[in-house]
Amino acid sequence: MSRCVTILASSPPTWESPLLNVADITARYGEAQVLQGVSLEVAKGQVVTLVGRNGAGKTTLLRSVMGLHRSMTGRVELDGTNISRMAPHKRCRLGLGYVPDDRGVYASLSVEENLTLPPKVGPDAWPLEKVYEAFPVLAERRRQAGTHLSGGEQQMLSIARVLRMGARMLLADEPTEGLSPLLVRQIGEIIRTVKAHGVTVLLIEQNVHFASTVADRHYLMAQGRVVESLDNSEVEQREHELLEYLGI
Amino acid sequence: MDALLQQLFNGLVSGSFYALLALGLSVIFGMLGVVNFAHGAFYMLGAFGALVLLDSFGLNWWLALLLVPIGLGLAGMVVERLFVHRLVALDPLYNFLLTFGIALILQDLIRLKYGVASQPYDRPDVLGGSVNLGLFSYPKYQVFVLIFSIVISVLVWLVLNRTRVGMIVRASTERAELTKSFGIDVRRWITPVFGFGIALAGLAGVLAAPMRAVNSGMGGDLIIVIFAVVVIGGLGSVFGSVAAGYIVGMLSAVGNLYVPALSQSLVFILMALVLLLRPAGLFGREEGVLA
Numbered sequence: 418m419s420r421c422v423t424i425l426a427s428s429p430p431t432w433e434s435p436l437l438n439v440a441d442i443t444a445r446y447g448e449a450q451v452l453q454g455v456s457l458e459v460a461k462g463q464v465v466t467l468v469g470r471n472g473a474g475k476t477t478l479l480r481s482v483m484g485l486h487r488s489m490t491g492r493v494e495l496d497g498t499n500i501s502r503m504a505p506h507k508r509c510r511l512g513l514g515y516v517p518d519d520r521g522v523y524a525s526l527s528v529e530e531n532l533t534l535p536p537k538v539g540p541d542a543w544p545l546e547k548v549y550e551a552f553p554v555l556a557e558r559r560r561q562a563g564t565h566l567s568g569g570e571q572q573m574l575s576i577a578r579v580l581r582m583g584a585r586m587l588l589a590d591e592p593t594e595g596l597s598p599l600l601v602r603q604i605g606e607i608i609r610t611v612k613a614h615g616v617t618v619l620l621i622e623q624n625v626h627f628a629s630t631v632a633d634r635h636y637l638m639a640q641g642r643v644v645e646s647l648d649n650s651e652v653e654q655r656e657h658e659l660l661e662y663l664g665i
Numbered sequence: 666m667d668a669l670l671q672q673l674f675n676g677l678v679s680g681s682f683y684a685l686l687a688l689g690l691s692v693i694f695g696m697l698g699v700v701n702f703a704h705g706a707f708y709m710l711g712a713f714g715a716l717v718l719l720d721s722f723g724l725n726w727w728l729a730l731l732l733v734p735i736g737l738g739l740a741g742m743v744v745e746r747l748f749v750h751r752l753v754a755l756d757p758l759y760n761f762l763l764t765f766g767i768a769l770i771l772q773d774l775i776r777l778k779y780g781v782a783s784q785p786y787d788r789p790d791v792l793g794g795s796v797n798l799g800l801f802s803y804p805k806y807q808v809f810v811l812i813f814s815i816v817i818s819v820l821v822w823l824v825l826n827r828t829r830v831g832m833i834v835r836a837s838t839e840r841a842e843l844t845k846s847f848g849i850d851v852r853r854w855i856t857p858v859f860g861f862g863i864a865l866a867g868l869a870g871v872l873a874a875p876m877r878a879v880n881s882g883m884g885g886d887l888i889i890v891i892f893a894v895v896v897i898g899g900l901g902s903v904f905g906s907v908a909a910g911y912i913v914g915m916l917s918a919v920g921n922l923y924v925p926a927l928s929q930s931l932v933f934i935l936m937a938l939v940l941l942l943r944p945a946g947l948f949g950r951e952e953g954v955l956a
Contacts, residue, residue: 485845506847509845515847521843525839527901534849536848659955
């Protein structure tokens with residue numbers, strides 16, 4: 418029920434200029450060409466998911482946007498600025514918030530240090546109190562080592578960290594992976610909240626159904642290419658076909 | 666019992682050197698991904714630095730304790746800027762060739778001037794004689810070395826754990842690439858961290874001058890054990906390196922008392938055991954390979 422409301426209420430106008438524009442990106446690992454010319458756009462305020470099988474190149478795409486993949490060619494623009502040759506820390510300072518596939522929680526930093534490691538990069542940076550209000554478990558365990566948290570809690574920490582930064586665009590690599598349905602729902606809530614604050618999200622997601630409840634649009638990736646761009650109604654109509662395609 | 670206690674104390678003193686050297690090696694490895702085979706050579710230069718300051722400039726040991734680490738730290742920063750930073754993108758083999766090459770060059774330069782014989786260096790007058798520790802009396806200088814190294818380790822620990830700079834170094838040591846994506850210019854911190862690690866090696870060298878044989882080979886003998894210490898403590902773990910330094914020191918010393926034949930090998934047996942049971946080291950963390 419709430420799902421329909423959210424989608425209707427938050428679909429942004431389509432004429433909005435893209436916040437993230439990725440044009441013809443290629444990337445390789447040694448001999449293997451992992452991305453073979455990927456182009457996509459994410460409009461301001463949209464939540465867009467990347468779906469596709471393991472090995473389709475989704476993680477490499479996010480890493481390339483973040484500047485972590487050295488062999489990348491092609492063009493990445495954030496809000497009209499060409500960031501293709503920019504160092505990762507500068508991309509971060511322009512407002513990219515990375516939630517890596519392994520959660521990127523530091524064992525040698527406390528929970529609170531994990532949150533405050535990145536500098537504040539945007540006007541909407543959440544104060545710590547707000548983070549702790551939204552994620553009470555992080556407040557309780559603020560002095561503990563980051564990796565003493567459970568998997569789900571680490572995922573919360575990873576997302577909370579980029580909110581504390583005030584990132585205007587999240588690059589989230591499968592934040593629901595391995596989480597219980599309860600936690601997946603919670604992550605969904607967080608993404609909707611984030612979106613309501615005007616943050617743009619590019620999200621890797623294997624769970625097509627979950628993807629359609631949080632996102633405005635979807636890119637289907639296969640073998641290093643974007644093969645289709647789908648909206649929510651198409652995802653719902655073709656859910657079985659997609660699930661089969663994804664091998665789930 | 667007294668013999669054991671005394672031997673444990675000897676072990677702690679040796680451990681002081683292990684800890685200071687392993688600390689620097691570990692931070693450098695963590696942050697640059699470079700195993701610095703020249704670390705022992707900088708330790709040796711620390712001792713010779715004290716010697717040169719005294720012989721040529723008449724500067725006493727206390728001044729050497731201050732000046733030598735600063736000088737070597739700066740030299741280390743130059744070496745990092747000129748050579749070491751080029752290693753990052755290269756095959757790890759070049760890491761070995763470069764840093765081992767630097768070690769050999771430094772050793773031979775010292776050998777050219779001083780030969781292979783050990784040079785005498787007197788302990789500072791204030792620290793001469795011995796102190797009564799209750800159960801046994803112990804050379805005052807060694808007690809000072811132990812306390813001093815603990816103080817330095819604690820200070821480094823405080824800086825690393827209680828300051829923002831320390832937090833950045835810890836994060837970069839643990840996951841350098843990832844830390845860049847959180848807006849930290851990791852490269853900017855690499856040169857000072859390398860210099861700092863070298864300064865600690867130099868400091869250990871100055872501490873060693875009055876109580877160890879000062880010769881061109883003193884670093885080469887030690888560095889192998891230091892590598893074992895770092896592996897035992899956990900690569901990149903600062904606390905682990907220091908703790909493992911004192912543990913290995915005590916283990917060798919106690920081994921020396923009960924199984925003298927084994928004492929040299931004990932550290933490597935411990936290393937093998939640690940690698941079998943906890944591959945990431947006693948205080949290290951397993952790290953997934955980034956896809």
